[in-house]
Amino acid sequence: MKKTRSTAKPVHKPVFANGDDIQIPVFTLLKPDGTLYAGAGATSLDETTARRIYRAMLYTRVLDERMMAAQRQGRLSFYMQCTGEEAAVIGSTAALADADMIMAQYREQGALAYRGFTTDEFMDQLFGNERDTAHGRQMPIHYGSRDLHYLTISSPLATQIPQATGYAYGQKLAGQGHCTLTIFGEGAASEGDFHAALNMASVHKVPVIFLCRNNGYAISTPVTEQFAGDGVAARAFGYRMQSIRVDGNDVLAVYEATREARRLAVEENEPVLIEAMTYRLAAHSSSDDPSGYRSKKEEEAWHKKDPLRRMQRWLIERGWWNEDEERELTESLRREVLETMKQAEKRRPPALETLVSDVYAETPALLREQLATLKAHIGRHPEAYPRSAPWLDGDTETEGQA
Amino acid sequence: MSRMNLLQAVNNALDTAMAADERVLCFGEDVGVFGGVFRATSHLQEKYGRDRCFNTPLVEQGIVGFANGLAAQGSVPVAEIQFADYIFPAFDQLVNETAKFRYRSGNLFDVGGLTVRAPYGGGIAGGHYHSQSPEAYFAHTPGLTVVVPRNPHQAKGLLLASIRSPDPVIFFEPKRLYRASVGEVPDDDYELPLRQAEVVKEGNDITLLAWGAQLEVVEQAAEMAEEAGISCEIIDLRTIVPWDIDTVVESVLKTGRLIVSHEAPLTGGFAAEIAATIQSRCFLYLESPIERVAGLDTPFPLTLEKEYMPGPLKVLDAIHRTMDF
Numbered sequence: 149m150k151k152t153r154s155t156a157k158p159v160h161k162p163v164f165a166n167g168d169d170i171q172i173p174v175f176t177l178l179k180p181d182g183t184l185y186a187g188a189g190a191t192s193l194d195e196t197t198a199r200r201i202y203r204a205m206l207y208t209r210v211l212d213e214r215m216m217a218a219q220r221q222g223r224l225s226f227y228m229q230c231t232g233e234e235a236a237v238i239g240s241t242a243a244l245a246d247a248d249m250i251m252a253q254y255r256e257q258g259a260l261a262y263r264g265f266t267t268d269e270f271m272d273q274l275f276g277n278e279r280d281t282a283h284g285r286q287m288p289i290h291y292g293s294r295d296l297h298y299l300t301i302s303s304p305l306a307t308q309i310p311q312a313t314g315y316a317y318g319q320k321l322a323g324q325g326h327c328t329l330t331i332f333g334e335g336a337a338s339e340g341d342f343h344a345a346l347n348m349a350s351v352h353k354v355p356v357i358f359l360c361r362n363n364g365y366a367i368s369t370p371v372t373e374q375f376a377g378d379g380v381a382a383r384a385f386g387y388r389m390q391s392i393r394v395d396g397n398d399v400l401a402v403y404e405a406t407r408e409a410r411r412l413a414v415e416e417n418e419p420v421l422i423e424a425m426t427y428r429l430a431a432h433s434s435s436d437d438p439s440g441y442r443s444k445k446e447e448e449a450w451h452k453k454d455p456l457r458r459m460q461r462w463l464i465e466r467g468w469w470n471e472d473e474e475r476e477l478t479e480s481l482r483r484e485v486l487e488t489m490k491q492a493e494k495r496r497p498p499a500l501e502t503l504v505s506d507v508y509a510e511t512p513a514l515l516r517e518q519l520a521t522l523k524a525h526i527g528r529h530p531e532a533y534p535r536s537a538p539w540l541d542g543d544t545e546t547e548g549q550a
Numbered sequence: 551m552s553r554m555n556l557l558q559a560v561n562n563a564l565d566t567a568m569a570a571d572e573r574v575l576c577f578g579e580d581v582g583v584f585g586g587v588f589r590a591t592s593h594l595q596e597k598y599g600r601d602r603c604f605n606t607p608l609v610e611q612g613i614v615g616f617a618n619g620l621a622a623q624g625s626v627p628v629a630e631i632q633f634a635d636y637i638f639p640a641f642d643q644l645v646n647e648t649a650k651f652r653y654r655s656g657n658l659f660d661v662g663g664l665t666v667r668a669p670y671g672g673g674i675a676g677g678h679y680h681s682q683s684p685e686a687y688f689a690h691t692p693g694l695t696v697v698v699p700r701n702p703h704q705a706k707g708l709l710l711a712s713i714r715s716p717d718p719v720i721f722f723e724p725k726r727l728y729r730a731s732v733g734e735v736p737d738d739d740y741e742l743p744l745r746q747a748e749v750v751k752e753g754n755d756i757t758l759l760a761w762g763a764q765l766e767v768v769e770q771a772a773e774m775a776e777e778a779g780i781s782c783e784i785i786d787l788r789t790i791v792p793w794d795i796d797t798v799v800e801s802v803l804k805t806g807r808l809i810v811s812h813e814a815p816l817t818g819g820f821a822a823e824i825a826a827t828i829q830s831r832c833f834l835y836l837e838s839p840i841e842r843v844a845g846l847d848t849p850f851p852l853t854l855e856k857e858y859m860p861g862p863l864k865v866l867d868a869i870h871r872t873m874d875f
Contacts, residue, residue, distance in 0.1 A: 310615025
């Protein structure tokens, strides 16, 4: 404000500015065929990190295929795929320190895969069984991991964005050189929470990176009906924040952009907005049918820009990967997912006590009473509650949680 | 001991909390150098620096979202919403985020460090938007703790307990009492228990239950009733949720009569919840129907504020109705 007040020049005719003279380019290094653009600078990606990224991308693709199939078979209630957006999610995660915080929306399982979330952990959450750390309280895909610095997913859109600003403010005060990456869709960027978060981050100079996955659609609503401006990247200027638009299907570009964003965030306390241009190749969720709002032709055009194929060709070209390795890994991942799923779906549901624990640090008396009443009721009608009735038979292990 | 008004007690509690724990941060609109529009955060920036006490942009959803993130990170944020009437842009962050943080993550993450303070209640000619008592909205959300103090001593002890509670707390400060309520407050660091009502005055014939500024109102009604020979027991609920059922039940088992009074509108107010619970637990001991003395089911008015408010005479009438039933 001070700055604007002291530098704005007076004019004597009404001059309106519309921002059209600012054209934000798309940063890209890798062509769709996996070769580098002429003039593309050297990548800082080393072989180990590159392989770790690609493995996580492949893992995510396999996981999504298998779990969507499981949902179609009626084994899983709900699912959401990351398909098409793996480079945006995993490339950005790879550019962070592993102890940096990630606050995602719901389609970012690739970040967890990169950080080492196990197939058991994925499956236990998806099936909401007794080993799910959140005790089957949330719908499938609402993962979280304290060890992996990945905040538990929450369905309401954009709520994590101002939280990321606050979390990063705390990281700045703690002074250990960590930052927060928050990821969200271009639809979520219409929410008030997005604007609040960017403004506060810029005012308070907070080490946070805002990564928008502009995947073309918020469920069925295309970007043309989401905003009239130049995408999401341009909004940063209103908050005097640095902003970059990147080809979200180009893992090298996403990685380099996020790496530099992290440097700005951590070393200079400058928040950054990244708009990753990508495409949601799959449906919004297992409950959605995209044929009602977009064409096969459009989808096919984006299949040709598949981020996995693009990275694979680049890796093979460098001698860091080969097709045999790809085949073996894909096969073994499929087996691993299937076997783990079979185990997870057989596990018991969470203990009845977990229904009332964690509402408060210490369960209030009234809620303990409600649990006792519920137990007595289930005891009278065990046939009506097949999931929880077996827990009534003297299971004391989880008693302490209530 | 020092003589303080309620505002000074709040300021003293924040000062005490910030001195004791460097993770405690205070922020909100005009909270920084100005010390808040009511001056609850006076001199805190001067003492603890701009990193720990600061202004935020004017965006309540952002303030609470930011505070949720800070609490998840391990800081102890005390966020101010300038008036409880303006808390609604933050309703989503409070109801869907703050309240569910621990539950939805299976205790992997929590925002227990969070306290949201907001001046609250009527009596200052504040009209629709500087007068409301929105506690019932939040009482309907499991995971939230809602606290309302009645005087300076209570304000300091309950605010310190709220800041240090392992659960997020919404702390409503009756702003009519900010300067009007003056009393002795210990200078040292002390906490008063959350989830515990307090029997402020013992009596035998009828129980009067209230919280915040309404305590003073039921005390005045009780004095008038005593002149007519009616012995009133007065309870300050203090924590609205999770509420102390046992203390209220114990009292009603003794008196057989209950009046619950709050400034918020009658319909769906927290008195309804209390009445339902007490009638089910004390049914055979009740001598008369449980009465509610509350605000009208209207937006909070201005010129006719006194008519809207559940003042001492309305409580007194209810006492007589109950006694004569």
